[in-house]
Amino acid sequence: MGFLQEAPQLAHPLHTDRVLGAWLANVLPGDHVAAAMPDLVALGDYAVASWERRLRTPRMEPVLTSWDAWGDRVDRIALTPAWEDGPHVTTRHAVLAAGHDASPFARTAQFARVYLYHLASEFYCCPLAMTDGAATAIRASGNAALMARALPRFLSRDAATFWLSGQWMTETPGGSDVGRTETVARRGDDGAWRLYGRKWFSSAVVGEAALALARPEGAGPGTAALALFYVETKDAHGRWQGVTIDRLKKKLGTHELPTAEIHLDGLPATPLGELAHGVRQVAPMLNITRTWNAVCAVASMARAIALARDYATRRHAFGARLIDQPLHQRTLADLQAEFEGAFSLTFHVAGLLGRVEQGDATAHEAALLRLLTPLAKLWTAKASIRVTSEALECFGGAGYIEDTGLPQLLRDAQVYAIWEGTTNVLSLDMLRALGTTGVDPLRTELDALLPANAKERPAIVAALDATEALLGELSADRTTLEAAARGIAFTLARTM
Ligand code: MFK
Ligand code: FAD
The missing domain is CATH 1.20.140.10 (Butyryl-CoA Dehydrogenase, subunit A, domain 3)
Known part of the structure; x- marks a missing residue:
């Protein structure tokens, strides 16, 4: 057969990364390094196993099924194995929760985990980032009811209770200029808010919740008039409530990450705070x-x-x-x-x-x-x-x-x-x-x-x-x- 080139091997990213090791030793007290070490070693093991599996098995992508065989609109997304693993790896190794520990070293210990997990996660870290961001914004809002409902789920250390959150900002008129948002929030006679509009990029549509920008009906144009809402995508029976997935985007990269275009038609929503800014x-x-x-x-x-x-x-x-x-x-x-x-x-x-x-x-x-x-x-x-x-x-x-x-x-x-x-x-x-x-x-x-x-x-x-x-x-x-x-x-x- 002639000469055969050996493929590159991925060494354990924790044991062989001099930069990460030195950084942790310099900035974290020894007991914090010791406490994080089992998770860091396990995430390094997971990274190596995932790279080796990646080379042996064909690459998979998420698949959207809009209708079931009997004509029911289901909008079901089949995920890749790494994404199916996501909630388990995240909660087992506190990839998200560790950042919210009451310690000034919490974020360093968390982001060391993220650094080791990200590539193996196949961009499951994208919705994790948004979930972390949602937890942080909800806490900053001081909205006690939302904090009680969302934070234990977003920061859960148990896959059975863990929820992902999306970040629904970008619309067709503008992703940078979100002041052009067209989604409208209407308040019904029951006093409840509902969202109507189209979100053009949604990378965590498989998540249970999201933070969404919308313009309260009757509010003026521009950024300052937008309000921020917390939404849950499914009802108590696990059915979409006022969300339709139009399609998954075909992208240059991040192929395992399902990025969806969605329509909102009466999605129940709760304002985080004031109905502006x-x-x-x-x-x-x-x-x-x-x-x-x-x-x-x-x-x-x-x-x-x-x-x-x-x-x-x-x-x-x-x-x-x-x-x-x-x-x-x-x-x-x-x-x-x-x-x-x-x-x-x-x-x-x-x-x-x-x-x-x-x-x-x-x-x-x-x-x-x-x-x-x-x-x-x-x-x-x-x-x-x-x-x-x-x-x-x-x-x-x-x-x-x-x-x-x-x-x-x-x-x-x-x-x-x-x-x-x-x-x-x-x-x-x-x-x-x-x-x-x-x-x-x-x-x-x-x-x-x-x-x-x-x-x-x-x-x-x-x-x-x-x-x-x-x-x-x-x-x-x-x-x-x-x-x-x-x-x-x-x-x-x-x-x-
Ligand atoms: C695996 C990797 C992990 C990463 C996962 C990523 C997932 C990706 C998903 C997404 O892409 S989600 C969509 C992200 N979209 C953006 O980031 C929007 C980009 N556009 C901007 O950032 C604009 O600058 C912005 C919409 C924020 C502001 O535009 P405007 O209309 O010019 O607003 P303005 O009036 O300057 O700011 C409004 C208020 O927000 C001001 O405060 P006040 O109301 O008190 O005056 C600003 O000071 C404040 N503000 C804006 N950016 C801020 C900020 N405050 C703190 N920090 C900031 N960064
Ligand atoms: P535009 O805002 O139209 O920008 C076009 C160009 O104009 C850019 O080069 C920009 O730098 C430039 N530009 C704009 N304004 C100015 C200015 N004032 N001065 C100089 N230059 C300027 N969004 C979500 O809300 N949720 C998601 O989950 C999400 N997931 C995504 C996943 C993927 C894979 C991708 C690619 C995008 C996702 N986005 C998501 C959308 C993303 O946040 C936007 O695409 C991004 O913010 C840019 O907005 P835009 O596409 O409207 O581009």
């Missing part, structure tokens, strides 16, 4: 899902690099292993450097989030978190596309062949920059955050992180000075400021 109310959810996005983007980078590095020890060219070729070493080192920067920024945000949520942070750290969240999301999203693309090239032609399992890494990575706020929208969100504080939170943080004589300090200070000067210069002219926003965002993210 729904975007302000959903903002805590956005900031959580954006953090998940960053964590999952670095997880994609880690997977691509781990496989490329392993392959370089197995593939020979011009009389030597690739790993021993100076230029290939350099290529891998550049990928690793990009990954490590993205990892540090992301897990720094995770740590800040944990401290801010538990009231254990300074005002400066809260402002820093507000500013770094969009920066981490936009930077890691673009970095994951660059890194997975370059990593595929490390396999030569094999990187382009579907049943190696490799091209999926690049196609899936493209989504991180689009959903949860595109790169431009997040650059504008950064301007929103800078408008309150300027770059001061970044200066304070760098002072805390870097010794006075650190050799990086002059370049970092120069970048912050230049950004501050530019912001001052452009602040009077919104058009020029917006046009510069992406450049400023990339400079600040790279600096951090």
Whole structure:
């Protein structure tokens, strides 16, 4: 048969990831590391098993059945095995619940789990992110009845009682500009609210609940007039109540994730709070899902690099292993450097989030978190596309062949920059955050992180000075400021 190339092997992502191990050892007290370790080891085992299974079995996709054989409208979605496993893995290893423990280290311990689970979950982490975001927004609303109903289910550690939540924002007129939302909320004679309209992207339609933006009937146009509602998709008999699934989208990547177009026709809904300022109310959810996005983007980078590095020890060219070729070493080192920067920024945000949520942070750290969240999301999203693309090239032609399992890494990575706020929208969100504080939170943080004589300090200070000067210069002219926003965002993210 001639020469047969060995396939790349996935090493255990916890035991072999120096970056994750060092981060946990540095930022978590020993008893927290020890407490999380059984779940982290198990999620690493699950990742390896899932990669090996993925190469042995054909890739599956969710299938929508709209009508049953007898003509009943059923809108049933058959899920992939990893998705069927999702509630069990999530609750057994507290992938979601651990983030809500009453500890400033809770978010770091949670996001280490997410980082290890994401690829094996086949983007089940997308609805998990939204469920986490919904729990956070409901808690922030202070709505006691909704907290009592939803939080025990969203944060359950038992698959039998666990519920997923969606995030229904995007409509056909606008996903960035949700102020153009057309869905209407009507109040019936019974005093109950019901939603009517069309949601254009729903990635957790299999979930039991969702947070949805809608315009109360008679309210004016624009963002401020929108209200935020909690909905449950099925009635007590398990039948859809006022939700029709029109179709599942055919996508570039994330094929295992069922993303649906849906119509709402009388779906019962409960307002989270006041019947306006729904975007302000959903903002805590956005900031959580954006953090998940960053964590999952670095997880994609880690997977691509781990496989490329392993392959370089197995593939020979011009009389030597690739790993021993100076230029290939350099290529891998550049990928690793990009990954490590993205990892540090992301897990720094995770740590800040944990401290801010538990009231254990300074005002400066809260402002820093507000500013770094969009920066981490936009930077890691673009970095994951660059890194997975370059990593595929490390396999030569094999990187382009579907049943190696490799091209999926690049196609899936493209989504991180689009959903949860595109790169431009997040650059504008950064301007929103800078408008309150300027770059001061970044200066304070760098002072805390870097010794006075650190050799990086002059370049970092120069970048912050230049950004501050530019912001001052452009602040009077919104058009020029917006046009510069992406450049400023990339400079600040790279600096951090
Ligand atoms: C596996 C990976 C895991 C990730 C899973 C991802 C699942 C993906 C599912 C989705 O994609 S769900 C849909 C996500 N959609 C978006 O992210 C919407 C993108 N558009 C924006 O983010 C716009 O900036 C936004 C709609 C939020 C605002 O547009 P506007 O109309 O210009 O609103 P405005 O008036 O600036 O803001 C309204 C209020 O929200 C303001 O507060 P006030 O009412 O008090 O003035 C803002 O300060 C506040 N706000 C907006 N963004 C905020 C925020 N507050 C805190 N944090 C933010 N990020
Ligand atoms: P648009 O808003 O039309 O954006 C088009 C382009 O215009 C972008 O490049 C954008 O950056 C740019 N742009 C827009 N405004 C500005 C501006 N002011 N300045 C400069 N540039 C601007 N949504 C949900 O609500 N729930 C879900 O579950 C969900 N799941 C999704 C799953 C997948 C796989 C995908 C791909 C999307 C999903 N979305 C979901 C939708 C996603 O959030 C939106 O697609 C995204 O927010 C962008 O909105 P849009 O598609 O309307 O693009």
